[in-house]
Amino acid sequence: MTKSTENHQNRPPYRLADVKETARGRWPEILRALGVPESYTDTRKHQPCPSCGGKDRFRFTDHKQGGGFICNHCTPDGGSGFDLLMLVYGYTFAEAVKAVAVILGLDGGHIAPSVAKIPPKPADTEQDGKRRIERLLTLWAECLPWNTDGMIGDYLYGRGIPLPEKLPVSDGLRLHKRLPYWHEGRVLGHFPAMVGLFQDIAGKPCGLHITYLQTASYNDLPVKAALFDPKNRERLPAKKMRSAGAGSLTGAAIRLFEPENGVLGVCEGIETAFAARYVSGVPMWACGSAHGIQSLVLPDGIRELVIIADNDTNGTGINAARALQRKYQKGLDSIKIWQPDTMGADALDVLAAQVQKGAAA
Template identity: 40%
Template sequence: MSINADTIRAAAQHRWHGILTALGVPSESLRNQHQPCPACGGIDRFRFDDKDGRGTFICSHYGNGGGDGFHLVMHLLDCDFATALIHVAGVLGLIDAAPKAEIAIKAEKKPTERIQDKQVKLVSLWGKSQSMSKIDPIAAYLRGRGLEAEDDLPQMIRYAELPYWVQLADGKFKPIGRHPVMLAAICNLDGEIQGLHQTYLKAAWVKPMGDNGHHTPTFSKLNIHHPETGEEMPAKKMQSRHSGSLKGAAVQLYPMDEQGRLCVAEGIETALAAHELFALPVWACLSANGMKSLVLPDGLQELLIVADHDSPSPVGYEAAHSLAVRAIKQGIKVRIWQPEEENTDALDELNRRKRPAWAITQQLKAV
């Protein structure tokens, strides 16, 4: 009996937890928090977020950086899309029993296992990129987000043009065009690259102003879809040197100052906004877990932790508090700041303060 992919996809929606556990994935692996990937191991590379009941997941070592439940089955069984369909349909009872899936659940890599080190590849890619300038697509993108991006540009962000790779149903990888990329180096305290954060961008064109105006390109995050499934692909990707190399590392946008002061935030854009708000050197930890595990530099005297105001779950503040407790135990003076409004971050706050209405309100308060 033949059943098409759309029928299987519709039947699987909102049932992925049961499907995946039936295929041998431990229930504890199907949580929306960083953890080892049940397919390829690691430490914190995997999250199962199950958006819209589609079984979606994030794995920084998977070809596309993640995908839906069918991609997860492909990742787990090392099979193509057609085979994944058969296994899912079998679990759902849409066809006769599918061949038994044998999933070898991967745990954290043991020290005795050989670790594949991609440092040479990452350093080469970084070396071929261009230093950021105020006239390149990165600066245009950051200005479009409400940031200055004019002077004192961070050296840990560079510009590159790179292909966007996706994995097809047959397991092969295919590039979908070349795109402008904001490339950020993720380094340890010794300055060694432990990974690269890539934000893919797309150009948009603004109509000229005046009779003799020229079309001006602006840039935003790339909106791209998988050529086979049509699903939206992430504009941000991350490459790590090896499993676990990102733990404790950060994008060191501006080095700690002579007074031993430093500010840290989660995302790159959020960190740059914090730099404008507080006039302090800043590092981007890239995630709440990255903030929790951040290794603090020697000589640090004062630390400002800029937390995202997440709601209803205060993930950002909890990460900031965890880092603060650890820093205080090291004798560091710590402050935590987060915006008052729920579900906002430092970039939202910066843009709010740049609005004319905010300036007028501040003037009235001073009267």
């Protein structure tokens, strides 16, 4: 199968422009159908932000019928309905678009006659939040140091990092030897997993980033687990995020390396963070997604920031990097953005290629 054929098969059965046009004027229904509490779609009042809290800093405007909103604290420039889904659930942009396409009936090639009427999920109570964080901390406590038995190191080596075990990794990354993979209420199996800890600006745990692994048959190195829906055989994600609550991952990051002399680098993925640390020596944090980069809240003491952005065809990566740059351009001594030259390139692939070139030199 040629690469172009693979890309065609992996392309979603809808265009972004079609999703935007079909969603126009229907955002309150769409957001409620996806479980966003109805109060967040009320254009008549200011209220607490679903991400950063407060009392009245958030307002749903539905600007130009595009699901728009403004948070005076974390999103002063405003955002769209897709951005709101990213804010509430920690979605990537692609995941937000897909969720809306499914609700609109576009994911299967047919437009639904009306938006599905699904009762909105109630907002988390304080007791709900405590239970969720307790479950996260219990899972985290089950994990072992990241370099236990070399599985994560071997996985990263297979992704292009020559000596991951030599890097000064923090306790923000661990290994779970046998983690269940849940899908639609059933366990599809138990797998080893690379687990990253999201921490908020105060350093408190607020979520987990989980990458399920399995051993490849062709070289015995760990790879991302190949998982499929037992009903339709569609590929399931090998990576999952678990949060302490709606919006709790906004502003947070996986602190893989300790900042040095006020210098910090940020990127989307854990693997990219390892490659960047190996190539540049800059201590890196992984934000989990482009939205994670855009919304990141830096702790005190950071003077110089390096942002690594994927060169997404829709500009999501570079736009997120520039948003973070704008947020801190007056408060830091230096902010640099790096991204691959090739459109559609993944930063990890380019950085790993540099690693291999350096190793071979």
